[in-house]
Amino acid sequence: MNNEQVIIFDAVSKSYPLYHHITGGFKNFLFHFPRAVSQMKNHQYEALHEISFQVCRGETFGIIGKNGAGKSTALGLIAGVLKPSKGTISVKGRVSALLELGSGFNAELTGRENIVLNGVLLGLTRVEVMHKMEEIIEFSGLGQFIDQPLRTYSTGMMMRLGFSVVSSLDPEILLIDEVFAVGDMEFQKKCMDKLESFKKGGVTIVYVSHGMQTILQTCDRVIWIENHRVRMIGSAQEVVSSYVDAGL
Amino acid sequence: MRSFDNYRDLITVLTHKEMKVRYKSSVFGYCWSVANPLAFAFVYYIAFKIIMKIQMEDYTLFLIAGLFPWQWFGTSVVSAPMIFLANSSIIKKVNFPRNIIPLTTVLQDMIHFLLSIPVIIGFLFIYHRTPSLSWLYGIPLLLLIQLIMTYGAALLVSSINLFFRDFERLISILITLVFYCTPIIYPETMVPEQLRALIYCNPLSPLIVSWRNLFIHGTLDPAALAMGFAYSLVFLAAGHLIYRKLSWKFAEVL
Ligand SMILES: Nc1ncnc2c1ncn2[C@@H]1O[C@H](COP(=O)(O)OP(=O)(O)O)[C@@H](O)[C@H]1O
Ligand SMILES: [Mg+2]
Numbered sequence: 001m002n003n004e005q006v007i008i009f010d011a012v013s014k015s016y017p018l019y020h021h022i023t024g025g026f027k028n029f030l031f032h033f034p035r036a037v038s039q040m041k042n043h044q045y046e047a048l049h050e051i052s053f054q055v056c057r058g059e060t061f062g063i064i065g066k067n068g069a070g071k072s073t074a075l076g077l078i079a080g081v082l083k084p085s086k087g088t089i090s091v092k093g094r095v096s097a098l099l100e101l102g103s104g105f106n107a108e109l110t111g112r113e114n115i116v117l118n119g120v121l122l123g124l125t126r127v128e129v130m131h132k133m134e135e136i137i138e139f140s141g142l143g144q145f146i147d148q149p150l151r152t153y154s155t156g157m158m159m160r161l162g163f164s165v166v167s168s169l170d171p172e173i174l175l176i177d178e179v180f181a182v183g184d185m186e187f188q189k190k191c192m193d194k195l196e197s198f199k200k201g202g203v204t205i206v207y208v209s210h211g212m213q214t215i216l217q218t219c220d221r222v223i224w225i226e227n228h229r230v231r232m233i234g235s236a237q238e239v240v241s242s243y244v245d246a247g248l
Numbered sequence: 249m250r251s252f253d254n255y256r257d258l259i260t261v262l263t264h265k266e267m268k269v270r271y272k273s274s275v276f277g278y279c280w281s282v283a284n285p286l287a288f289a290f291v292y293y294i295a296f297k298i299i300m301k302i303q304m305e306d307y308t309l310f311l312i313a314g315l316f317p318w319q320w321f322g323t324s325v326v327s328a329p330m331i332f333l334a335n336s337s338i339i340k341k342v343n344f345p346r347n348i349i350p351l352t353t354v355l356q357d358m359i360h361f362l363l364s365i366p367v368i369i370g371f372l373f374i375y376h377r378t379p380s381l382s383w384l385y386g387i388p389l390l391l392l393i394q395l396i397m398t399y400g401a402a403l404l405v406s407s408i409n410l411f412f413r414d415f416e417r418l419i420s421i422l423i424t425l426v427f428y429c430t431p432i433i434y435p436e437t438m439v440p441e442q443l444r445a446l447i448y449c450n451p452l453s454p455l456i457v458s459w460r461n462l463f464i465h466g467t468l469d470p471a472a473l474a475m476g477f478a479y480s481l482v483f484l485a486a487g488h489l490i491y492r493k494l495s496w497k498f499a500e501v502l
Contacts, residue, residue, distance in 0.1 A: 016500055026412035080343035081499040097341055104341040108269045117261055121342045123250050126257040 004092075006173060006204050007055040007078055012087035014073050015044040047073045049228045050087065055221075057093075058202040060195075062209070062219035062236060064243055069225045071208045075099060075175045078206060093172035093204065096122055098179055102158050107151040111142055111161055114150055118165045132168050139194075140164035141187070155182045167194050173204045181211065192218070212240050250344075258344065262352040263359075269334070270327070270356075281323070281360035282367055285315040292433050304435070306464075309375045312368055313463040314432040314456050317390075320361040321398050321452065324354045326423055328402040329409035329416035336502035346495055347488075350402040358395060368463055380466025389468070390459055393476045397451065400483030407491045410501050430456050451479035 029036045048070045055061045063071045076082040077089055079097045097104075104121065105114045115136055119129030137146050140160045150158065159182050166174065180188055195218055198205060209215055215222060215236060222239040224232040232239050250258075271277030289311040296302045304310060328350060332339060335349050365387075369379055409415040430452045431439070439447050447453050454472040461467045 025414035026418060027414055029412060076340070076499060079341070081340055083496045095343075099341050103337045105337060106265060106269060109265060113265070113268075117265060117338070120254060120257045120261045121338055121344055123254055125251070125253045126261065 004057045005054045006057045006092045007053075007061075007206070008088075008090045009051050009053050009074075009077075010088045010090075011050045011052050012048060012077065012084045012089055013046060013050055014048040014070070014077060014082065015046045015085045018043040018045060044085075046228055048077075048225075051225070051230055052087075053223050053230070053233055055204060055206065057204055058199070059221065060199055060205040060207060060219045062207050062215045062222035062239075063225065064209070064212075064215060064222060064239070065225035065231075070228050071225060072099070072177055074225070075177050075206065075208060078173070078175055091173065094123060095173045095175060096166040096169060096171035097175040097177075098162050098166050099175065099177045101155055101162070101179055101182065102150075104162070105150050105158065108149055110149055111140075111146040111153070112137075114161065115165055119169055122166075122169055124169060129169075136164045136168045139168060139190075156184060156187070159183050160187055163191055163194075167191075167198070171198070171203055173206070174198065175206050177208045178210060180209070180214070212244060216240055255348075258348055259352055259355070262348060263356050266352050266356050277356075278360060278363055281319060281357070282364045284323075285312065285319045285364075286367070289315050296433065302434075306375045309371050309377075309464060310435070310460065311433060312371050313460040314430075316361060316364050316368060317394065317456055317459040318427065318430070318432055318452075319364075320357045321394065321401075322423055322427065323360075324357045324398045324402050325405060326420060327353060328405040329419060331402070331406040332410050332498060333502070340499045340502055346498060347403055347491055350406050351399055354395065354399045354402050357398070358391065362391075372463070377464065380462075382466045382468060383462065386462040386466075386468045389473065390455065390462065390476075393473070393480045394455055394459075397455065397476070397480035397483045400480065400485070400487035403487030403491050404483070407487075407494045410498060411494065426450065426452060429453075432456055448475065451476075451483065454479070 051070075051074065053061075063074060065071055073082065075097065076099075077084055078091055079095050079099070080091065104118050106117065109117065112133070115133060116126060116129050119132070120126060140146070140163075142157060142160060145153070145157065150161075153161070159179050162179065163183075180191055183191065192214070195205065195207075199218075205218075207215070207219060219236040221234065222236045223230060224239050224243055232242060267277055271280060289308060292311055293308055297304075297307045331350050331353055332346070338344075339346060339349075372379060405415065405419055409419075429447070429450045431447060436444065436447055436453070436457055454476040458468060458472045458476060461469065
């Protein structure tokens with residue numbers, strides 16, 4: 001592992017305005033204009049507060065914390081779909097994300113069509129995706145279901161497809177948000193093996209999970225986020241044992 | 249950074265997906281885009297020609313030549329509010345230029361419009377007319393103007409609707425109003441002299457009138473063309489301004 005930093009968070013804060021005042025509608029907004037504007041300014045929910053960390057190329061970096069701590073927000077910021085409210089983020093390399101189940105997929109399209117959709121969204125050309133198609137289908141183990149629309153898939157099957165796509169398309173930075181739990185034992189094992197081979201291949205992985213065992217097995221370093229702040233950063237061993245000791 | 253090839257494939261794949269999701273199959277989508285304006289043409293023909301006895305020759309042809317291009321604009325703008333909502337799962341996952349999504353919707357409706365031109369030609373023949381050579385440059389020019397205008401409008405509407413979810417209702421009322429303010433079911437010459445300038449305050453008027461004159465008479469008025477182009481740039485600028493202001497918040501509100 002060399003020491004080039006590919007993900008740098010520098011005092012990053014992320015606030016969500018409580019948009020429901022606005023999504024309440026245009027009519028609502030116009031009729032309560034002054035209040036709506038002041039609410040927009042003042043009612044902010046801070047999901048992350050001055051978070052700083054760095055991830056080096058080839059490193060596997062774990063994020064742990066309670067539900068609502070801000071883990072998915074952190075991944076969204078790395079993926080570039082969210083913008084920080086304060087602080088700076090720098091990410092070098094193509095990001096492939098395995099976020100919430102079914103994200104990036106369309107329920108009406110078949111598995112095969114979704115693979116193409118995901119591939120081009122991740123920055124590949126259609127021809128490049130076609131070259132990988134058989135490999136992806138093979139890895140997913142979905143067999144004939146690959147030509148069924150996604151709405152007929154179980155959550156586990158969706159996860160299979162999602163992981164097969166991101167893992168076959170040469171990721172440089174891989175983001176994984178607590179999705180493995182829905183796969184069966186056999187496929188979980190397959191995923192872990194794949195992650196292992198990515199680690200050897202120098203892929204940077206950011207891994208969110210509640211499974212402390214897998215965090216210990218796969219991660220080099222771990223960040224523990226609590227109350228939207230960094231509680232601890234350090235080696236996986238260190239952080240996980242404090243986390244477990246804290247009784248969480 | 250995305251390559252040009254990736255952009256091209258992104259647009260084709262998303263356009264194809266849009267077609268499949270909206271109409272289940274491309275044949276059905278095409279039938280819809282032809283049947284809808286034909287049905288309206290039929291209704292207006294009954295109402296205005298048969299019942300109100302409007303004094304116009306070839307009224308059916310007149311209706312069709314205006315309703316088809318309108319169908320493109322109308323369908324795109326009316327479906328615009330749902331565009332980003334329907335694609336929330338990809339917007340929340342990948343960072344890609346989101347304005348491609350409204351672009352694909354508009355392109356898809358444009359393809360349907362292009363495919364419906366043979367129907368217009370069919371009606372030309374029924375009325376003993378023929379397509380004109382001027383279509384060769386006229387159609388691409390008007391296509392470009394309408395593409396820019398429709399894309400700008402769709403971008404504007406789809407972005408705003410994420411933040412005001414009832415914007416959709418406003419749009420469907422507005423689009424009906426615009427329809428009746430555009431000389432589609434009546435010729436602009438029927439509008440009283442004093443009000444005629446007002447008709448051209450409607451951005452759709454010069455465009456639709458140009459399409460109709462091109463289809464029926466093979467003529468293209470440079471002044472109308474320039475006016476339509478100017479309006480389309482206004483839409484594009486407004487759409488992009490709003491989109492740029494709001495797009496980084498899309499993933500938060502979906
Ligand atoms: N789009 C959003 N709008 C408003 N609040 C949000 C949004 N997304 C997440 N939050 C809030 O931010 C906090 C952190 O969320 P998240 O990052 O999803 O937590 P985690 O993944 O650690 O469970 C939560 O309290 C959640 O309610
Ligand atoms: Mg989460």
